[in-house]
Amino acid sequence: MKEESNIIPLRFTRVVFGVSSSQFLLNATIAHHLDQYNEKDSEFIAKIKRAIYVDISFGSKDDDTTFELYEKSRESLQRVGSI
Template sequence: MNAHHRSLCPKKFTVQRTISNMSTDVISDKAAESDTMTNSFHINSRKGIIEEVKPNKSNGTVHYLAHHGVITPQKTTTKLRVVYDASAKTSKENNCLNDCLYRGPVMVHDLCGILLRFRKHPIAIVADIERAFLQIELQRDQRDVTRFLWLKDIDNPMTNACNIQEFRFCRVPFGVVSSPFLLGATIEHHLDTFHNEISNK
């Protein structure tokens, strides 16, 4: 994080209002979408992608990410996903999380070069890393800036403190401005550990 992190606003109240609106939308839409969102959340928790934290304990700067559900009915796989907004601000004067992070250089190779190399040989191999950002672990002392709120039961009101849980990311979340660089740098690092012709290319 850069020097702007000192003016990073926790914005817990704003996130509470956002999640309240989100839960209302989900309830008014379909119960199935609500179950899908909850199941996705529990899967992330079991895989160690997120972890529960105590509200009054932190290792440093605390910041809460706003999030909302995005429904894509035409998709055959993930019809609903939770999007975390690291660019949300409480006001024009306050910084968002992305304002306080170093974007990093672009690690993605030039598309024109990729297409030319793709046509150079008779056989091409394409691979994909599933949920690539979430394969990169966050340092423990940096995790509190990726906190977010979650409702145990969307049928119960948010005024009930026992119904609100606080979590934080253990992995790099999608939507953070430095995520593409962190992914590219991590891949480059692991390729450098293999001294062979393929990794050098």
């Protein structure tokens, strides 16, 4: 018969932010949500995924195109509840 142990194994049931892997987890989470919208605007989603790390940063030759990219990225992230 096994002896009872005082050790109780525990595990995280939520993602812990604030540790060194949190930037990776944020990137992976946003990329996962963006994949859900890939069929609707695949070119735009590809641009964001290439530019994403912790912050989304991209540029363009003119201000109108840059603003359009900003608006589309904001709308996409609002749909998935990121902002």
